Amino acid sequence: MKSLSATLALPITAGLDETKATEDTLTATLGDLKIIASQLNFFYGDQQALFDNNLEIARNRVTAIIGPSGCGKSTHIRIYNRIYELYHDQRASGQIILDGQNILDPSYDVMELRRKVGMIFQKPTPFPMSVFDNVAYGLKMHYRLRRGELADRVEEALSRAAIWDEVKDVLRNPGTALSGGQQQRLCIARALAVEPEVLLMDEPTSAIDPIASSRIEKLINDLRSTYTIVIVTHNLQQAARVSDFTAFFYQGHIVEFGPTQKIFTNPVNEQTEAYITGRFG
Amino acid sequence: MKPRPPTGRRLANLVVSLSAGASALIGIVILFWITIIVVIRGFGALNLAFFTQMPTPPGVGGGGLANAIVGTLVLTMVATLLALPLGLLAGIYLAEFGGEARAADYSRFSANVLMGMPSIIVGVFAYAMVVVPLGHFCGYAGGLALAILMLPVVTRTTEDMLRLVPNTLREAALALGAPRWRVILAVVFRAAKAGLITGTLLAVARVSGETAPLLFTALNSPYMMTSLGQPTPNLPVTIFNYAMSPYPDWQQKAWGASLLITGGVLALTLLTRYILGERKR
Amino acid sequence: MSKAAQASGTEGLMPTVLKVFRGRRSKSATGADKSFRWLTLGCSLLVPLMMIAIGLELVLTSLPALKHFGWRFFFSQEWNPVLQEFGAASSIYGTLVSTLIAMLIAIPLSLAVALFLVELAPPRLSRVVGTLIELLAAVPSIIYGMWGLYVFAPFMSHYIQPFLGETLGFLPLFQGPPMGIGMLTAGIIIAFMVLPFVSAIARDVFSLVPSVVKEAAFGMGATTWEVTYKVTIPYGLVGIIGAAFLGLGRALGETMAVTFVIGNAHKISASLFTGANTIASTLANEFSEATEPLYISSLVALGLVLYVITYLVQMFSQMMLRRMYRSWSVGL
Numbered sequence: 001m002k003s004l005s006a007t008l009a010l011p012i013t014a015g016l017d018e019t020k021a022t023e024d025t026l027t028a029t030l031g032d033l034k035i036i037a038s039q040l041n042f043f044y045g046d047q048q049a050l051f052d053n054n055l056e057i058a059r060n061r062v063t064a065i066i067g068p069s070g071c072g073k074s075t076h077i078r079i080y081n082r083i084y085e086l087y088h089d090q091r092a093s094g095q096i097i098l099d100g101q102n103i104l105d106p107s108y109d110v111m112e113l114r115r116k117v118g119m120i121f122q123k124p125t126p127f128p129m130s131v132f133d134n135v136a137y138g139l140k141m142h143y144r145l146r147r148g149e150l151a152d153r154v155e156e157a158l159s160r161a162a163i164w165d166e167v168k169d170v171l172r173n174p175g176t177a178l179s180g181g182q183q184q185r186l187c188i189a190r191a192l193a194v195e196p197e198v199l200l201m202d203e204p205t206s207a208i209d210p211i212a213s214s215r216i217e218k219l220i221n222d223l224r225s226t227y228t229i230v231i232v233t234h235n236l237q238q239a240a241r242v243s244d245f246t247a248f249f250y251q252g253h254i255v256e257f258g259p260t261q262k263i264f265t266n267p268v269n270e271q272t273e274a275y276i277t278g279r280f281g
Numbered sequence: 282m283k284p285r286p287p288t289g290r291r292l293a294n295l296v297v298s299l300s301a302g303a304s305a306l307i308g309i310v311i312l313f314w315i316t317i318i319v320v321i322r323g324f325g326a327l328n329l330a331f332f333t334q335m336p337t338p339p340g341v342g343g344g345g346l347a348n349a350i351v352g353t354l355v356l357t358m359v360a361t362l363l364a365l366p367l368g369l370l371a372g373i374y375l376a377e378f379g380g381e382a383r384a385a386d387y388s389r390f391s392a393n394v395l396m397g398m399p400s401i402i403v404g405v406f407a408y409a410m411v412v413v414p415l416g417h418f419c420g421y422a423g424g425l426a427l428a429i430l431m432l433p434v435v436t437r438t439t440e441d442m443l444r445l446v447p448n449t450l451r452e453a454a455l456a457l458g459a460p461r462w463r464v465i466l467a468v469v470f471r472a473a474k475a476g477l478i479t480g481t482l483l484a485v486a487r488v489s490g491e492t493a494p495l496l497f498t499a500l501n502s503p504y505m506m507t508s509l510g511q512p513t514p515n516l517p518v519t520i521f522n523y524a525m526s527p528y529p530d531w532q533q534k535a536w537g538a539s540l541l542i543t544g545g546v547l548a549l550t551l552l553t554r555y556i557l558g559e560r561k562r
Numbered sequence: 563m564s565k566a567a568q569a570s571g572t573e574g575l576m577p578t579v580l581k582v583f584r585g586r587r588s589k590s591a592t593g594a595d596k597s598f599r600w601l602t603l604g605c606s607l608l609v610p611l612m613m614i615a616i617g618l619e620l621v622l623t624s625l626p627a628l629k630h631f632g633w634r635f636f637f638s639q640e641w642n643p644v645l646q647e648f649g650a651a652s653s654i655y656g657t658l659v660s661t662l663i664a665m666l667i668a669i670p671l672s673l674a675v676a677l678f679l680v681e682l683a684p685p686r687l688s689r690v691v692g693t694l695i696e697l698l699a700a701v702p703s704i705i706y707g708m709w710g711l712y713v714f715a716p717f718m719s720h721y722i723q724p725f726l727g728e729t730l731g732f733l734p735l736f737q738g739p740p741m742g743i744g745m746l747t748a749g750i751i752i753a754f755m756v757l758p759f760v761s762a763i764a765r766d767v768f769s770l771v772p773s774v775v776k777e778a779a780f781g782m783g784a785t786t787w788e789v790t791y792k793v794t795i796p797y798g799l800v801g802i803i804g805a806a807f808l809g810l811g812r813a814l815g816e817t818m819a820v821t822f823v824i825g826n827a828h829k830i831s832a833s834l835f836t837g838a839n840t841i842a843s844t845l846a847n848e849f850s851e852a853t854e855p856l857y858i859s860s861l862v863a864l865g866l867v868l869y870v871i872t873y874l875v876q877m878f879s880q881m882m883l884r885r886m887y888r889s890w891s892v893g894l
Contacts, residue, residue, distance in 0.1 A: 294785035294787040297787040300674055301677045304678065305679065305691050308757055309694050312698050314713075315709045322712075371602065371609065372606075374599075388607060391612075393880055395612065397815070399817060399872060401842050402865050402868060404849075406615070409862075432608065460594060461599075462598035490702025490703070490705070493818055520708065524708055524711065532712075542705065
């Protein structure tokens, strides 16, 4: 486990004792770490977007990433499943340790990484196939299934995503025929089907209506004990409701990181406080 | 669930990727194969005589295709003089007035269909319209056929280019009190000038290599053209006649003419690409 | 073939601007505007008019032959200018088979090229290779014919056809002397002529699939091929069908290249190695020589068949392509 002192932006007036105490408490609170990101830098072509990011994601907890638009939140979590590699001019440097292995190492199997680390996007992205096939997509790719097992696994995933009852009669309908909120839960079911360990959620409810959003938040709550969840959100109330830890990003830097309670009630950094209280962003 | 080893999937991906690359390579190979053959076989035929002298009987050797070159230039010019103004005006209607109206839509659809129509059918039409009433093959019929082929190309590119001109320009000119037709002809045209020129060049390139529509309209002639009311010598039909003949010197000339046409068309095409590319910057 | 047009933008300001200065404009200017509008409208109707005129003309000129021969015109292989006996069967057969061969080659090839250019190649390579492929469309048909007759046909007869005869010779398709010219060679050359058109649209289709959807598929750990055939292609299926039919339309009408290499034989045979003819090649070879009205009328009847088939294929293709481009611009 690494110290987080580099991440905490220390106000000039903070006493050393106070810092040490905060560090120890944080370390203790974080507990077992699932992901350790260190010295992450990210470039779009020649332009640098992330500067020396260090972050620790606690196992089986929800970590929220907040910050104003364009501050690098999405860019950061997109490194965790190396989805940026699709684009020739994007590159990342640094290390991300997942269960003891550096996933940014070229020799790490990207396909297995993406099974372990699932991603939910802002826009629901059902594939052009039936509801059933959407969920079966990853299952058939990563697993050898006995006869009948596929249907069971699909049902299990849809249940875990709290959407089974709504779709059990329309499994053969196209995934795109569902409502926005249902599509997003379908995407979650699709991700859950392959038994991931981490779920990355990039503003999962910003394109969904409020009622459907709250269902998804409840789902996140139900899922937290089984999965490690990292959620990017520009909705501060959502971050406060849903997460255990919060990281505040600004212009590609991680300004402050700590337990959500603390960040929202007693932030150490002035910028954090300004953002939380709505003075900018 | 047993995990599925990724080797099969990786292999399939590799095979497909290599095939994709190979396919692109095949396309390029064919292009170069044709170009190189045409250059090698045609180069020897292109001497001064080729451009300045009249055709000689088969087996005699010497001589050139001056009449065919002149004829092709004249026919292309006639076609352009017919198609350009009509196509420009049609394109203006579609871009400036027609919008999404039914008539405009049908016009666009027809243009697309005509562009995909076999050019020999257009030749049949010109034959019926001009050659039959006149009683003999003539250059006018050939020019008409080529013009019909050029028309939809000029129309479509005019419309595309005019649409690229921002509306703010039109509004500014109109706000100064200018009538619509002046705004279009003076202001919008000037703004789209490069695009319109390239559109015309593209249409000319496309049409200057066309053989089928000339086969029974302008036909061909071994003499220098005196009037468009008579069969008019031209390069494409000459190539056809000479290539199908059993005489090596005629076949050699056919290759020379092929090189001339191919070089001209490719040069025009690349030139238009270059101009359009420059504009984008 | 890129979609260079952007939407013509809001016309919102236009009426206001027009209203504002309409009072200031002189009567003649308004009149000139109206005339100009009518003029351009007339010109834009020229093309549809042309299409209709061509169709009418073909029908009128082919009527005598159709009346004379009746339905058997379409099923008879007979083609004898001396006896004035004409039948369209071999031409129609040749057109359809050569087109079929061409499409069987061109469609997978085009999809593969599009896959390479959009998903696999780095941007600069993709641009260069893409331009080169598109140049295939700039080469005139007669040049394909020259190359086909003098270079590719001998190549076929020396290497490819003997090979096919040895390996697949049990099929009647690949029996017979490896002449070089014939149905197979024609079909292959047509495929290369059609490739740039179909692959250009397929490129558009692949690029227009939203990156979020592709990312979601890749994000599940899929390979590029898996994403392409399970997500990208189904997503853009409408466009791909449109592209295929566009290619089909062009293949049906290829004239000069086919005329050079197909051998001009008015008979139907099982072997792809033998000579044949298409509607277009027959017209190219015989029209200028035809003098008898029945001969000409029969030839034009062939042209009418080609016109109708091409029109229908094009119409279908346009329908598909419009649906694709329209739904993309509306957004998800």
